[in-house]
Amino acid sequence: MAASPALLSLSLAPAVSRHPHLLFSSTHSPRHLRLALPSASSSSSPSPSPSPSPRGGGVFLSPSALSQLDALAAFRYAHSFPHGILTVRALTAPDDAEADALVGLLASSFAEDVRWAPAQRYAQLLAFVIRRYLHERRGLAPHAAVLVGFYKPAVAEEGEEGEDGEDEGEMACTAEVSLDAVGAPGAPPTPTPPLEFPYICNMTVKTSLRRRGIGKQLLKACEDLAVKMDAKRRVYLHCRIIDQIPFNMYKKAGYEVVQTDSIFVWLSLQKRKHLMRKELPQVASGSNFTTIDFDDNVLMN
Template sequence: MAAPALLSLSPAVSRHPHLLFSHTHSPRHLRLTPLAASSSPSPSPSPSPAGGGGGVFLSPSALSQLDALAAFRYEHTFPHGSLTVRALTPTDDAEAEVLVRLLASSFSEDVRWAPAQRYAQLLAFVIRRYLYERRGLAPHAAVLVGFYKPAAAEEGGEGEVDGDEGEMACTAEVSLDAVGAPGAPPTPTPPLEFPYICNMTVKTSLRRRGIGKQLLKACEDLVVKMDAKTRVYLHCRIIDEVPFNMYIKAGYDIVQTDSILVWLSLQKRKHLMRKELPQVSVGSDVQP
């Protein structure tokens, strides 16, 4: 569904994830892009020393936000099961590997120029490195993962189960400020100082169950609870009707649309969309 500072998929819940992969066609060339420059109000975080894995030094305020991010949970119950969304932490190595496979599988769905399995293996290598760097930017950016547990009547289905949490069903990334912003966001370019939702996708076998809608709400809930600016941006390709309709129903408006000239670079045209989240007083809880 939306994008980070590494690879670039288009934002789509139903079929096309929006990883920040920069891609072209025939064949697609993947390249890591640099992280966004650290340009935030004082006291400003600064990049970690060499070998620090893309992390930043944290102020007391940022440390408090880091605790809030670790405690973040978004839960929703469907007639067919339940969904729990939380942030991926630096110690979630097993979960990170499941997430790498989920993203690689999602992005390789539409590849026609090479065997999807081989392409997914290439993507897995790039995504693994990307996730390592992005997790080091917490609490300025967060990778959210959603776990689905079917209702009793549906138990016994396929899927990778991670302990008591259930099957990893979906993921999204939220950049909360300029420090955590993508290094190379897709066009039309969003203002980097505002929250930005990207790399949003739902596992193929669990789509069309309302999980994408709740994942989007979880992203918005995180923005509010992290006390970030409440104007949120994301991208959606023009051809992706299902996620586009979901965004419209959720209150997002089109801010700008790619010029038709983007076709010259073999990219699909995209909408930049925006939503003003309701102001919530500090200390209040936002319910799903």
Template structure:
């Protein structure tokens, strides 16, 4: 089954955002499953019906021992960094319904982040349309674990000063929604580990699909300029190493975004290829494809992120 028409039609517009690079998911024929999920009857829709729950493993799906081990690794993954002003915890969004509330908060975060760049009157309606597209996109990406992962970061301010850090929204994406008091949802990023989890139509220049790829990084507006973005990048790299993926990781950076570019260079990323000037014909900004060789150890070196700037620009 191909990606949804709504997602395909909006991909060029969404891809113009420097951090949100949504693209269609690969066809299910790429999934390495021993048996397809068994069909499960769904109740007939009614006036009070709500969107279906997030994807789960599903009955009749058989994963290899390595894939099962990687699922366990994703479930156990935690990346923590203590700032003077608070604590950041990054984990993977799970496939099961237990994280549906967190996924919905993540939809709002991504839609809000992208709509910041919209300067025309119906921006609110555009954000609603984005939320619909992102919700469907996340539903598909969650089902690709362990070949891809959506990371979510939660922030707890030092001394419990939640109102100061999050503008009175300290529990969004955490608290009862996450099953425990994780804190305020602060950031997100997406990592694909191999060709199965790679985006179906990645931005140009096209990265090698069988190598890890980082995209869709954003930090909540009220929490920017606090070093959260660089720690989110480190969390992505740490997870790539823990998942035993190939050691070279790729990402994109728009040429006009000098601050993120400097951050990536200081983190050890080098330019592999530059977009053709012809991408302007599709109303997109030219981009660099950048890559970095990760150390083949269980923990990413602390020096990989030393002294580089936050990768999220305020609107």
């Protein structure tokens, strides 16, 4: 696990995106859902706040927001390792197999931190909660995005991907990026980050693919998305005090500790966390964005 989860502090009031390029679909998920928007949003949001639909079934998006939604759908971040290639993109069109893989990846990651519950029953509960949470979050695009990364071993690059070249490989990682106050989690972990700034959370790498540099590239992809979506350049995330490897990675990537949980947070059965932030560099429009480089072999758990 990397950036500490906002997922388990979620509100179970899902929402449905009305954009055909960014859907998270499951045949078992409810369709009569309504989006609850924050009471106020930052004036510096990438686009005007969506207006509630008079029918209560979702939101209307301005032309500017629709343009950003297309930009989010087109977002791609790729990195080649000696051992394979990673491609990161926003969660896209309905695909039950992809949805199941993402839910399974997040459920197994969160379940790693729980020792008091029967593993199978707890994993089932997590899968149910996560699936509904993702429905809620996708309805906030383009103010928030769920990124998914796919890894293809180097062997597969040498002619095994087929003629169409569309085989992305296996789902390797995921992260969520809130870009402004509209897309901010309803109940973020403490210490509470400023809602109007980009916030990275629910970041994890598949267990079998850890310590290959994938986590670092996923973090870069999140930062790249914030820049390309014209969000504010100060990015926040949480890191648990006990997670020394992720903490070292964030420090090396340019993040600094802003605040740390009080020791009394243990009374609420939570682990103490650092709130960390990074100032992303200002770049000219249309230019490529590159984060601070560091060792690909150093990866969080």
